[in-house]
Amino acid sequence: MASDITSAAPTGWRARHAGTIRQWRLYAHLFRRSFSSMLGLFLVVLFLVLAAAGPALAPYPEDTMGAVHLDNRLKPPSLAHPFGTDEMGNDILSRVIVGTRTSLWIGLIITGVAALIGVPLGIFAGYMGGRIREVIMRITDVFLSVPGLALALAIVASLGPGITNCVIALSLVWWPGYVRLIDSKTLALKEELYIEAARAIGARTPRILFHHILPNCVSPLIVKASMDMGMAILSAASLGFIGLGAKPPSPEWGAMISVARSYMPDWWWYALFPGLAIYLTVLGFNLFGDGLRDILDPKSRGR
Amino acid sequence: MSSLLDIRDYRLDFDTFDGAYKVLDGIDLSLAEGETLGVVGETGCGKSVLAKSIMGLLPSPPARVLSGSIMFEAHDLLNATAADWRAIRGQRIAMIFQDPMTFLNPVLTIGQQVCDVIAAQQGSKPKAARLDRAAIRAHATRILELVRLPDAAELLNRYPHQLSGGMRQRVLIAMALSGSPRLLIADEPTTALDVTIQAQVLALIDDLVQRLKLAVIMISHDLGAVAAVCRRIAVMYAGTVVEDAPTAELLAHPRHPYTRGLLAALPDIDGDQATLVGIAGSIPNLLTPPQGCRFHPRCPLADGRCSNEKPLLRRLSEIHRVACHHA
Amino acid sequence: MPEALLRLENLTKHYTVKRGSFATATVKAVDGVSLHVMPGEALGIVGESGSGKSTVAKVLLRLTDPTAGRILFDGQDITALDGDALRSLRRDMQIVFQNPHSALNGRHTIFDAIAEPLVVQDGLRGQPLIDCVSRLMDLVSLPRSFIYRYPHELSGGQKQRVCIARAVALKPRLLVLDEPTSALDVSVQAQILSFLKELQQELKLTYLFISHNLAVVRYLCDRVAVMYLGAVLEQGRVADVFDQPQHPYTQALVAAIPKLGTAAGHNLLSGDIPTASRMPSGCRFHTRCPEAAMPLCATQSPDLVPIYGDHECACFARTLRNAVPSA
Numbered sequence: 001m002a003s004d005i006t007s008a009a010p011t012g013w014r015a016r017h018a019g020t021i022r023q024w025r026l027y028a029h030l031f032r033r034s035f036s037s038m039l040g041l042f043l044v045v046l047f048l049v050l051a052a053a054g055p056a057l058a059p060y061p062e063d064t065m066g067a068v069h070l071d072n073r074l075k076p077p078s079l080a081h082p083f084g085t086d087e088m089g090n091d092i093l094s095r096v097i098v099g100t101r102t103s104l105w106i107g108l109i110i111t112g113v114a115a116l117i118g119v120p121l122g123i124f125a126g127y128m129g130g131r132i133r134e135v136i137m138r139i140t141d142v143f144l145s146v147p148g149l150a151l152a153l154a155i156v157a158s159l160g161p162g163i164t165n166c167v168i169a170l171s172l173v174w175w176p177g178y179v180r181l182i183d184s185k186t187l188a189l190k191e192e193l194y195i196e197a198a199r200a201i202g203a204r205t206p207r208i209l210f211h212h213i214l215p216n217c218v219s220p221l222i223v224k225a226s227m228d229m230g231m232a233i234l235s236a237a238s239l240g241f242i243g244l245g246a247k248p249p250s251p252e253w254g255a256m257i258s259v260a261r262s263y264m265p266d267w268w269w270y271a272l273f274p275g276l277a278i279y280l281t282v283l284g285f286n287l288f289g290d291g292l293r294d295i296l297d298p299k300s301r302g303r
Numbered sequence: 304m305s306s307l308l309d310i311r312d313y314r315l316d317f318d319t320f321d322g323a324y325k326v327l328d329g330i331d332l333s334l335a336e337g338e339t340l341g342v343v344g345e346t347g348c349g350k351s352v353l354a355k356s357i358m359g360l361l362p363s364p365p366a367r368v369l370s371g372s373i374m375f376e377a378h379d380l381l382n383a384t385a386a387d388w389r390a391i392r393g394q395r396i397a398m399i400f401q402d403p404m405t406f407l408n409p410v411l412t413i414g415q416q417v418c419d420v421i422a423a424q425q426g427s428k429p430k431a432a433r434l435d436r437a438a439i440r441a442h443a444t445r446i447l448e449l450v451r452l453p454d455a456a457e458l459l460n461r462y463p464h465q466l467s468g469g470m471r472q473r474v475l476i477a478m479a480l481s482g483s484p485r486l487l488i489a490d491e492p493t494t495a496l497d498v499t500i501q502a503q504v505l506a507l508i509d510d511l512v513q514r515l516k517l518a519v520i521m522i523s524h525d526l527g528a529v530a531a532v533c534r535r536i537a538v539m540y541a542g543t544v545v546e547d548a549p550t551a552e553l554l555a556h557p558r559h560p561y562t563r564g565l566l567a568a569l570p571d572i573d574g575d576q577a578t579l580v581g582i583a584g585s586i587p588n589l590l591t592p593p594q595g596c597r598f599h600p601r602c603p604l605a606d607g608r609c610s611n612e613k614p615l616l617r618r619l620s621e622i623h624r625v626a627c628h629h630a
Numbered sequence: 631m632p633e634a635l636l637r638l639e640n641l642t643k644h645y646t647v648k649r650g651s652f653a654t655a656t657v658k659a660v661d662g663v664s665l666h667v668m669p670g671e672a673l674g675i676v677g678e679s680g681s682g683k684s685t686v687a688k689v690l691l692r693l694t695d696p697t698a699g700r701i702l703f704d705g706q707d708i709t710a711l712d713g714d715a716l717r718s719l720r721r722d723m724q725i726v727f728q729n730p731h732s733a734l735n736g737r738h739t740i741f742d743a744i745a746e747p748l749v750v751q752d753g754l755r756g757q758p759l760i761d762c763v764s765r766l767m768d769l770v771s772l773p774r775s776f777i778y779r780y781p782h783e784l785s786g787g788q789k790q791r792v793c794i795a796r797a798v799a800l801k802p803r804l805l806v807l808d809e810p811t812s813a814l815d816v817s818v819q820a821q822i823l824s825f826l827k828e829l830q831q832e833l834k835l836t837y838l839f840i841s842h843n844l845a846v847v848r849y850l851c852d853r854v855a856v857m858y859l860g861a862v863l864e865q866g867r868v869a870d871v872f873d874q875p876q877h878p879y880t881q882a883l884v885a886a887i888p889k890l891g892t893a894a895g896h897n898l899l900s901g902d903i904p905t906a907s908r909m910p911s912g913c914r915f916h917t918r919c920p921e922a923a924m925p926l927c928a929t930q931s932p933d934l935v936p937i938y939g940d941h942e943c944a945c946f947a948r949t950l951r952n953a954v955p956s957a
Contacts, residue, residue, distance in 0.1 A: 499882055528888050531888040582820075
C-alpha cells in the first residue's frame with residue numbers, strides 16, 4: 001500500500017526532529033511578528049543579563065555593600081552618576097543593577113516553589129475528582145479568599161521581617177493560582193480520547209499523569225510562570241517598601257524606594273530609577289508572557 | 304441554456320508559514336437555472352473552499368486568487384463589493400453547513416434568529432417593499448412550514464437545544480431559503496446526522512428543489528447522498544475537477560480512474576463482497592502538488608505523459624467531461 | 631457448542647444526570663443487553679447516535695463500570711475485576727477508537743504511541759523495543775520513516791494505522807473497533823477495512839465492530855446486532871438481517887441508506903430518536919414504528935425471540951405473525 005514501506009527510520013538528529021524544528025521555527029516566526037512580544041523579550045533578556053553580570057557591570061560595586069560617601073550625598077544625575085546618588089552618597093545606577101539579581105532570585109524562588117506546590121495538587125485534584133478534589137479545591141479557595149499580600153504580611157509579621165522570610169511568605173501564598181490552572185486543564189485533558197486509550201492499554205495512574213497530562217499542561221504553565229515572575233518581583237518589592245522585606249543597606253528595589261519616599265519630590269531621581277526598574281521588569285515579563293500565550297495557545301492564534 | 308453560475312479557470316492559493324498551498328487549480332464549472340449539481344471529493348480536495356469562494360467567505364489573506372472568474376447572474380463575484388454581497392448573500396445565493404448546532408446561537412430563540420435573518424435582508428430592498436415586524440414573523444412561520452416543520456408558530460419560541468439535530472438542520476435550511484435565493488449551496492448537509500434522519504433531510508432538499516425550482520450545489524464526500532439529490536455530479540481531486548457528468552452517466556460509465564476508485568471503495572449493503580479496493584497512497588501535500596496530473600502518483604494507468612502534462616477537462620460527449628489522458 | 635470468547639449477560643449501564651439544581655434524571659444508556667462473540671468471528675453492532683453501542687464497548691472493556699449484568703471473557707467473570715488482574719486482562723482485549731486524531735497524544739511521536747503498550751505491559755526498552763515497534767509498523771504498512779513524526783504530520787488513515795498497531799501490539803484476542811473508519815474518507819476507509827479483514831486472519835483475532843454504517847458492517851462482520859436506545863432489537867447473521875430484516879426498525883435503517891443509481895433512500899420513519907433519558911414506555915421503538923403498533927407495544931417491552939436459526943428479533947407484531955400459521 002505505502003510505496004516507501006522499505007524506507008529506513010531516519011537516523012540524523014535533524015531528520016529525527018524535523019517536526020519539532022519546524023514547530024520552533026513557526027513559534028519564532030509568530031513571536032517576531034508582534035512588537036509587544038519582542039519588546040517583552042528585550043526587557044526580559046536585559047533583566048537576565050544584568051542579573052547574571054550585575055556586579056561586573058556596576059560602575060561602583062562597593063556602593064552596593066553599604067559604603068558611605070557623605071561628600072557625594074543626593075547628587076542629581078550626571079555623567080559620573082547617571083542615576084544620581086542617594087543619601088549615603090552611593091551610586092543609584094550601581095545599586096539598581098545589582099538589585100536585579102536579588103529580584104531575579106526572588107521571582108524564581110517564589111514562582112518555582114508555587115509551581116512545585118500547586119502543580120502536583122492541581123493535577124491530582126483534577127484527575128482524581130470526587131472527594132479528593134473537593135478537599136484540595138476548598139483549601140485552595142480559602143487561600144484565594146484572603147488577599148495574597150495581606151496573608152503574606154501576616155506570615156512575615158509572625159516570622160519576622162527579612163528577605164528570606166519575605167520569599168517564604170510569598171511562596172506560601174502564591175500556589176493556589178497554579179492549583180486552579182492545572183486542575184481545570186487536567187479536568188479538560190482527562191476527557192481526551194488518548195487518556196482513555198492509555199487506560200485501555202493498562203497504563204497506571206502515575207504514567208497517565210506524568211506522561212500524558214503533565215506534558216500537555218506545560219504551555220499554560222510556562223505562560224503563567226512568566227507572567228508571575230513580574231508579579232512576584234512586584235510583591236516582594238511591595239513588602240520591601242513597607243519595611244518587611246530586604247533591609248535598606250542591601251540593594252533591593254522596594255527597600256530603596258521605601259527610603260527614597262522621604263526624599264520626594266526634591267530628590268526625585270532617588271525614587272524614580274528603582275521604580276522604573278520595577279516597572280520595566282514587570283512590564284517585560286507581562287508582555288513576554290502575553291507573547292508566549294499567543295503562540296502556545298492555538299485558540300488565540302490566527303496562524 | 305443560460306447559466307446561473309459560471310466558474311472559469313479559477314485558481315486559488317493559501318499563503319501560510321510553510322509556503323503557498325495550491326488549493327484550487329483551474330476550476331471550470333457552470334450551473335444552469337434550477338440545476339442540481341453534486342460536488343464530490345475527499346478531504347482536502349478543495350470542495351469547501353470552492354463553496355466559500357462562491358459565497359465570498361474566504362478571508363484574504365491567507366487566500367489569494369491567482370486567476371479566473373466566478374460569474375453569478377450578472378455579478379462578477381470575485382470583484383463584488385461589500386454592498387454587492389449584502390444583496391447577493393441570502394437573497395440570491397444561500398448556504399447551509401455541516402453542523403447545524405454551531406450555526407445557531409444557543410441563547411436566542413429560533414424565532415429571534417430566523418426573524419433576524421429576514422430583517423437583515425430588508426436593508427437592501429426599496430423602502431416600500433420592506434416588511435414590518437409582524438410581517439417578518441409571519442414570513443418566518445411560513446418558511447418553517449415550507450421545510451415541513453410541525454407547529455411552526457410554536458417552534459419560533461423554542462431554543463436550539465430543545466430541537467433534535469434533524470430539526471435544527473431544517474431550521475437552517477429554512478433560514479437559508481428565507482430570502483428566496485436562486486442558488487442553495489449545501490456543504491455536507493447530512494454528514495452530522497443519523498441515517499434515518501439523513502434520509503428525511505435528503506428527501507426534503509429533493510422536495511424543495513422540485514417545488515421552488517431552486518438550483519443546488521451539494522457538497523459531500525458521500526456519493527450516495529449526493530446521487531440521491533443531484534442530477535449532475537462533479538468529482539474533485541486535489542483542487543481540480545476530474546470528471547463532470549449527469550449522475551446516472553457517471554455511476555454507469557465512470558471514465559476517470561479516481562471516480563472508478565471511489566466507486567469501488569464503497570462497501571455495498573446488498574450482497575456479499577469478497578474484497579473492497581481502496582485507492583492506494585494518500586492525498587498529495589498541496590504545498591508541492593505532483594507535476595502533471597495531480598492524481599498520477601496514485602493512478603493505476605499513469606504513464607510518462609501523466610507526470611508531465613496536466614490533463615485538461617475535455618468533453619467526451621455533450622454531457623460528459625473528464626480530465627484524464629487515458630479516458 | 632464451543633465456549634464464547636465474550637459473553638454479555640443482561641448488561642446495563644445507567645447514568646444519573648443533573649437536571650437543573652435539584653432534579654436528576656436517569657439515562658439508560660445500555661438497558662439489558664445480552665450478546666456473545668465466538669472466537670474468530672466478527673460481531674457487528676449497528677445503531678444510530680444514542681443507541682448505546684459505544685457505551686457497550688466502554689463497559690465490556692471495563693473502562694467504566696456496569697450498573698448491572700455480567701461480562702464473561704473466555705468463561706471468566708470479569709465484571710468485578712480490578713487492580714493488577716484488570717491490567718493484565720487488558721492484554722487480551724483492546725480497542726481502536728473512532729477518531730484517530732484525538733486518540734493519539736499530540737505531544738508523543740509515533741514511536742511513543744506504538745511503544746506505549748509494550749512499555750506499560752511488558753516493560754520493554756532499548757533496542758528490543760525499537761525492533762518491536764518497527765515490526766508493528768511493517769504489519770500495518772506504515773513507512774518506517776514515520777517513526778519519529780508527530781500525529782499531526784500524518785493523514786487520517788495513517789493515524790488510524792498507528793492506533794491499530796498500538797491495539798494489536800500485545801497480541802490481544804478480542805479487538806473492539808469503535809467506528810474505526812467513520813472519520814476517514816471512503817478510499818481510505820476501503821484500505822483500512824480490507825486491511826482489518828486481512829489482519830483478522832493473520833492474527834486470528836475476534837472482532838467486535840461498532841458502526842452506524844450498515845454496508846461496512848456487512849463487509850466485515852459475520853453476525854450483527856441492531857441496537858436502538860440501549861437495547862438489541864434484532865440480531866443474526868449479516869446476510870439474514872440485512873437481506874430479510876425482520877424488525878421494522880432494521881427495515882427502516884436498511885431502506886434509509888441512499889443507494890447509488892436509485893432515487894433518494896426511502897424514508898420509512900418519521901420523527902426523531904427519543905433521548906435515552908426520556909425512554910418511551912413499552913417497546914422503545916413504538917413511538918416511531920411505522921407498523922400500526924398494538925396496544926401491547928405501548929405497555930410492555932418485547933424480548934428477543936428466535937425467528938429462524940440464530941436470527942432473533944424483539945417485536946410483538948413479528949412474533950405474533952410468525953406464531954400464527956400463514957393464513
